[in-house]
Amino acid sequence: AQTVTQSQPEMSVQEAETVTLSCTYDTSENNYYLFWYKQPPSRQMILVIRQEAYKQQNATENRFSVNFQKAAKSFSLKISDSQLGDTAMYFCAFMIDNNDMRFGAGTRLTVKP
Amino acid sequence: EAQVTQNPRYLITVTGKKLTVTCSQNMNHEYMSWYRQDPGLGLRQIYYSMNVEVTDKGDVPEGYKVSRKEKRNFPLILESPSPNQTSLYFCASSLAGNQPQHFGDGTRLSIL
Numbered sequence: 001a002q003t004v005t006q007s008q009p010e011m012s013v014q015e016a017e018t019v020t021l022s023c024t025y026d027t028s029e030n031n032y033y034l035f036w037y038k039q040p041p042s043r044q045m046i047l048v049i050r051q052e053a054y055k056q057q058n059a060t061e062n063r064f065s066v067n068f069q070k071a072a073k074s075f076s077l078k079i080s081d082s083q084l085g086d087t088a089m090y091f092c093a094f095m096i097d098n099n100d101m102r103f104g105a106g107t108r109l110t111v112k113p
Numbered sequence: 114e115a116q117v118t119q120n121p122r123y124l125i126t127v128t129g130k131k132l133t134v135t136c137s138q139n140m141n142h143e144y145m146s147w148y149r150q151d152p153g154l155g156l157r158q159i160y161y162s163m164n165v166e167v168t169d170k171g172d173v174p175e176g177y178k179v180s181r182k183e184k185r186n187f188p189l190i191l192e193s194p195s196p197n198q199t200s201l202y203f204c205a206s207s208l209a210g211n212q213p214q215h216f217g218d219g220t221r222l223s224i225l
Contacts, residue, residue: 006155022170033211043218044218044219045205045214045216046216047213047214059138098164099144099161099211100158100171101214102158103148103155103156105153105155
């Protein structure tokens with residue numbers, strides 16, 4: 001069965017510092033896609049970053065970058081220069097070719113001034 | 114404006130009273146999906162649809178029905194709601210299954 005594990009229920013970081021959120025997944029498939037979504041208090045779901053498993057290069061989107069380790073089945077999110085607006089719940093998600101989407105339980109991130 | 118629209122945003126109802134949550138997207142997306150979000154469990158996929166008249170079960174389909182008669186609409190039907198279906202529900206759509214999904218604003222359902 002495909003599963004996604006986020007081992008950190010809550011994290012905090014000082015404004016302007018860097019924080020890394022961890023995510024591991026389990027699958028026997030070789031072709032899949034990984035995502036990080038952000039859910040601020042407004043409860044909207046917002047895409048942060050996307051990674052195709054066949055690409056070795058780590059995806060980057062402005063202050064957000066991932067460390068994708070396919071062999072270890074790890075997909076961590078690094079947020080640089082944290083801002084107060086980054087305070088949110090962050091979900092790691094994983095989709096294989098049959099369009100079955102799995103989310104982790106989430107990490108609640110608080111950015112402190 | 115590109116969006117996914119869910120209605121209602123909030124609903125309190127009683128056990129056994131059939132209800133429908135509507136979902137509509139204006140982006141001509143092929144793929145649509147329903148999720149429920151519960152504390153400590155993240156989002157779990159209920160049903161998804163890759164195109165008109167094509168639907169498939171996700172992780173937690175029991176107690177739910179869907180239909181995809183038109184490309185833009187993907188309603189979620191609870192024929193006989195029960196308290197364990199009290200949750201926050203999201204509809205989402207994308208160009209294809211492996212593309213980033215656009216989410217609706219969520220529907221908070223309370224079944225008493």
